[in-house]
Structures are given as structure tokens and as C-alpha cells.
Amino acid sequence: MIDPKLLRTEPDHVARHLARRGFILNVDMVRSLEARRKAAQKDAEARQAARNARAKAIGRAKAQGEDVTALMAGQEEEARGLAAAEAELGAVQAAWDEFVSTLPNIPAPDVPDGLSAADNVEVRRFGTPPQCPFPARDHVALGENLGGLDLAAAAKITGSRFVVLRAGLARLQRALIQFMLDLHTKEHGYTEVYVPYLVNGESLYGTGQLPKFAEEQFGIAGFPYFLIPTAEVPVTNLARDTIFARSELPLRYVCHSPCFRSEAGAAGRDTRGLIRQHQFEKVELVQIVAPEESVRVHEELTHHAEVVLQRLELPYRVMALCAGDMGFAAAKTYDLEVYLPGSGCYREISSCSNFGDFQARRLNARARLAGPKPELVHTLNGSGLAVGRTLVAVLENYQDADGRVRIPEALVGYMGGETVLSPQARQSTPP
RNA sequence: GGAGAGAUGGCCGAGCUGGUCGAAGGCGCUCCCCUGCUAAGGGAGUAUGGGGUCAAAAGCUCCAUCGAGGGUUCGAAUCCCUCUCUCUCCGCCA
Numbered sequence: 076m077i078d079p080k081l082l083r084t085e086p087d088h089v090a091r092h093l094a095r096r097g098f099i100l101n102v103d104m105v106r107s108l109e110a111r112r113k114a115a116q117k118d119a120e121a122r123q124a125a126r127n128a129r130a131k132a133i134g135r136a137k138a139q140g141e142d143v144t145a146l147m148a149g150q151e152e153e154a155r156g157l158a159a160a161e162a163e164l165g166a167v168q169a170a171w172d173e174f175v176s177t178l179p180n181i182p183a184p185d186v187p188d189g190l191s192a193a194d195n196v197e198v199r200r201f202g203t204p205p206q207c208p209f210p211a212r213d214h215v216a217l218g219e220n221l222g223g224l225d226l227a228a229a230a231k232i233t234g235s236r237f238v239v240l241r242a243g244l245a246r247l248q249r250a251l252i253q254f255m256l257d258l259h260t261k262e263h264g265y266t267e268v269y270v271p272y273l274v275n276g277e278s279l280y281g282t283g284q285l286p287k288f289a290e291e292q293f294g295i296a297g298f299p300y301f302l303i304p305t306a307e308v309p310v311t312n313l314a315r316d317t318i319f320a321r322s323e324l325p326l327r328y329v330c331h332s333p334c335f336r337s338e339a340g341a342a343g344r345d346t347r348g349l350i351r352q353h354q355f356e357k358v359e360l361v362q363i364v365a366p367e368e369s370v371r372v373h374e375e376l377t378h379h380a381e382v383v384l385q386r387l388e389l390p391y392r393v394m395a396l397c398a399g400d401m402g403f404a405a406a407k408t409y410d411l412e413v414y415l416p417g418s419g420c421y422r423e424i425s426s427c428s429n430f431g432d433f434q435a436r437r438l439n440a441r442a443r444l445a446g447p448k449p450e451l452v453h454t455l456n457g458s459g460l461a462v463g464r465t466l467v468a469v470l471e472n473y474q475d476a477d478g479r480v481r482i483p484e485a486l487v488g489y490m491g492g493e494t495v496l497s498p499q500a501r502q503s504t505p506p
Numbered sequence: 507g508g509a510g511a512g513a514u515g516g517c518c519g520a521g522c523u524g525g526u527c528g529a530a531g532g533c534g535c536u537c538c539c540c541u542g543c544u545a546a547g548g549g550a551g552u553a554u555g556g557g558g559u560c561a562a563a564a565g566c567u568c569c570a571u572c573g574a575g576g577g578u579u580c581g582a583a584u585c586c587c588u589c590u591c592u593c594u595c596c597g598c599c600a
Contacts, residue, residue, distance in 0.1 A: 443535090
């Protein structure tokens with residue numbers, strides 16, 4: 076949430092910054108709601124003060140055994156007036172909250188201008204796309220050839236945008252998860268957490284998925300719960316309604332979880348293969364830090380995600396998202412894009428964002444730092460990495476002319492020493 | 507699923523026969539004193555959010571908040587109702 080004080084006092088300033096994202100702030104709405112709020116609050120509080128003073132006077136009088144009938148006289152009208160004033164205040168506040176909760180975050184000053192992905196800026200690049208002496212197959216062809224990727228089975232069990240993995244591919248996915256968790260816990264100083272995969276509405280509000288993106292969430296019929304779209308939601312919500320001591324920060328969490336997305340707005344996009352699924356595995360990095368740390372930590376966290384790609388020797392580039400291409404809650408975002416020979420292009424495999432105090436304000440997540448008052452913390456997260464897409468990248472980058480797939484050096488230990496996946500008929504795991 | 511107990515400030519914990527209770531006491535924290543150092547000791551302060559006043563800060567002042575929401579009442583942490591969560595016992599179960 077945008078700082079309501081800033082919004083009230085400098086609506087034009089906020090409007091200018093939001094315009095960079097292509098978001099038109101209704102400044103008149105801000106002004107009129109604020110005027111109405113101020114009047115309603117003054118009125119309601121004056122009436123409450125009068126009621127409190129009267130009640131105290133009655134209490135004092137009674138304690139001294141005095142007659143209080145005079146003080147008690149003519150209360151109904153004032154009670155009605157107070158009730159009406161409180162109702163008006165409540166209505167204005169509800170309208171304000173509803174309005175403010177749908178405003179996206181203000182982009183950081185160094186976020187590139189632009190309104191679409193075409194305006195994103197390449198920051199750096201690692202590795203070079205492999206020169207294939209044979210026509211590169213995509214991951215679906217490779218996976219099916221290996222006998223371990225079965226989209227038809229998933230479609231039968233559930234529907235489209237799901238997958239069944241078998242044998243070597245199932246193990247390769249598990250190896251990737253294990254490798255990422257070990258890297259981040261042992262070398263990057265993150266604490267592994269296990270969290271619920273169903274969350275309540277408050278948690279989705281806290282990280283910014285609600286109220287604006289309700290149609291993208293999977294709900295649970297009969298329960299007020301939602302399947303998590305990313306581990307960011309439960310993990311960041313660990314900080315909700317909490318006041319941290321300075322010594323407790325930074326909090327660095329790594330969490331593997333499945334992610335569930337309705338992909339409501341993506342009908343017809345990426346319909347082939349594992350790129351866009353309703354369910355996928357992800358290893359997520361989350362940090363809760365003091366405000367002055369977040370810009371530095373954002374670079375650091377992005378680097379932590381990059382190391383995964385470097386160790387897997389997958390070519391990638393780092394893109395600074397332009398203001399118009401960033402997510403709702405982000406102040407600044409770097410996307411990591413991995414090269415996929417099957418489609419001959421770079422594809423997003425990680426998104427690393429600094430949210431500033433935007434999520435913290437919604438979460439009421441604070442820390443005692445320099446001053447006497449608790450301050451809002453800053454939150455960050457990034458995929459480290461999206462496992463499904465990493466699996467795609469490994470298959471496509473490590474294929475040979477015969478359709479076999481080498482195991483990246485970093486994963487051999489996690490594959491029980493196996494160095495290659497070879498085509499085989501669909502079957503159970505070999506003995 | 508059945509029966510019972512509970513939810514209070516950063517933490518623990520009184521208050522719960524309704525009236526200066528935003529709330530005793532302790533711990534922690536901050537500042538000061540004492541102390542050769544350390545330990546111990548003494549004093550003061552210390553909830554959060556919002557409004558008004560002010561050029562601004564400080565200060566002053568008002569409002570809200572004792573799990574959440576509703577009700578009773580001139581007045582609710584205290585009484586009533588609903589819900590949520592935690593704990594104990596029983597049952598069931600991976």
C-alpha cells in the first residue's frame with residue numbers, strides 16, 4: 076500500500092510517479108474522499124469526546140452520592156447523532172481503504188521508463204547460447220522421447236496445464252530442488268522454511284494478490300482458503316503483525332513449494348509444455364530487512380538466484396523491468412531470462428523484486444530501529460529458481476543429437492551419479 | 507467430532523462483584539547516577555494507530571484499540587451473543 080499520508084498530502088506527486096506505470100490516479104477521488112474523511116472524523120470524534128465526558132461526570136457524581144437524573148436527561152438524540160456520525164466515518168474509511176488497496180506501488184527512481192516488456196533494459200548477460208550442429212528439440216519432444224514427460228496423463232487426471240513426470244525426469248526435478256535449497260542454505264545464508272500451501276485472504280491481501288487479483292487465485296470450495304500462487308505469500312506473511320528487534324533482521328528465508336495459478340488472463344498463451352502450468356514447483360527466496368538495506372539486498376538476492384543458473388551453466392541475461400511491466404507491489408524488479416534452444420529465445424525463469432514498504436504496510440510488519448517508534452520494514456523476494464522452467468532449460472540446453480540429455484555437473488551428485496538420461500519406453504523406474 | 511479452559515502492552519502477568527483502567531507488578535529496553543573494570547545496585551522513562559493545533563519539530567489535546575465482530579448501558583478489558591485461534595481430556599485418524 077502507498078503511504079496514505081503521502082497520498083493525502085501530495086496526490087499530484089503520487090499521480091506523476093504512478094503515471095510511469097501507465098496507471099492513472101484519480102486525484103479528484105483522492106481529494107474528495109480526504110475532505111469527506113476529515114469532516115466525518117472531526118464530527119465523530121467530537122461527539123465521542125462529549126459522550127465520554129458525560130459518562131465520566133455521571134460516574135463522579137454517583138461516587139459522591141449525588142443525584143444524576145439531570146445529567147442523564149436527553150441522551151437519545153445525542154446517541155442517535157453519534158451513531159450516524161460513526162456510520163458516516165466508517166463508510167468513508169471503507170471507501171478509502173477500498174480505493175487505496177487497489178493502487179500499485181510507486182516505481183523506484185532508477186526503474187527504466189516504458190510501458191511494455193519491449194522497454195525492459197538488459198543489465199548483463201552470462202554465457203552464450205549453444206551453437207547446435209543439429210536441430211534443437213524442445214523440452215516436450217525431449218521429455219516424451221525420454222519416456223518421462225506425460226501431458227496426456229495429466230490431462231486425463233485433471234485437465235490442461237498439468238504434467239506427470241516419471242523416472243529420470245521426476246528425479247531430475249527433485250535433484251534441482253535439492254540442489255537449490257542446499258546452495259541457498261549452505262552458501263547464501265538462508266533459513267529453510269516449510270509453510271502451509273493454503274492461505275487465508277488476509278495473507279493474500281498482505282502481499283498484494285488481493286483484492287485486485289482475486290480471479291487469478293485458486294480458492295477452495297467451502298473454505299476461506301486459497302492455494303498459494305507462490306511461497307512468497309506464506310513466507311512473507313511470517314512477518315505480519317510483528318515488531319522485530321533490530322538484531323532479528325535481516326530475515327532470510329528459502330522455501331520450496333508448489334505454486335498454483337489460474338492463469339486466467341493467459342488463455343491461449345504458452346499452451347505447449349511446461350512453461351505455463353497451473354501447478355509448478357518453485358524455490359523462493361524471501362528477505363525482510365531494515366529500510367536502508369533493501370536496495371543493496373535486492374542486488375544481492377538477484378545474485379543469489381543467478382548463481383543457480385551459473386552453477387548449472389545455463390546461459391541467461393538479467394533484465395531491469397520498466398515501470399509499466401512490473402508487478403503490482405514491486406518498486407523495482409529484475410527478471411532472469413534463461414536461453415531455451417528449443418524456442419531459440421530467452422524466457423523468464425526468475426523474478427527478483429524489492430517491494431520497499433508497500434507489502435510491509437499491508438502486513439503491519441515493523442521493526443524497532445533508530446527512532447523510538449517502530450518503522451515499517453522492507454520486503455524482497457525472488458525465485459531461486461522456478462523449478463519447472465529450470466527443468467525445461469536443462470533438457471533443452473543439455474540435449475545431444477540422439478535425444479539424450481546430459482546431467483549438469485552440479486546435479487550429478489543429486490542424481491545418484493547418473494550423468495545422462497537416455498530415451499526409453501514409458502515404464503517404471505529401472506531397478 | 508464431544509467436553510472443558512483460555513486469548514490483556516516488546517515479553518510474562520494482574521484486573522474481569524461495569525465508572526479518572528490504556529490498564530498494577532515483573533522482565534526486557536532507553537537515559538541518568540553509582541562503580542578502577544566486570545557483576546550487583548539506585549533513579550527516571552517506555553503500547554500502537556489516527557485526528558486537531560503548529561511554518562515544522564517538540565509540546566499540548568482529542569479519538570480508537572485489552573483475539574475479531576455485534577449487543578446491553580449515560581458509561582464495557584470487565585456483562586450478553588456470534589465467530590476465530592490456542593491449550594487440556596475423550597474419540598477418530600496419516
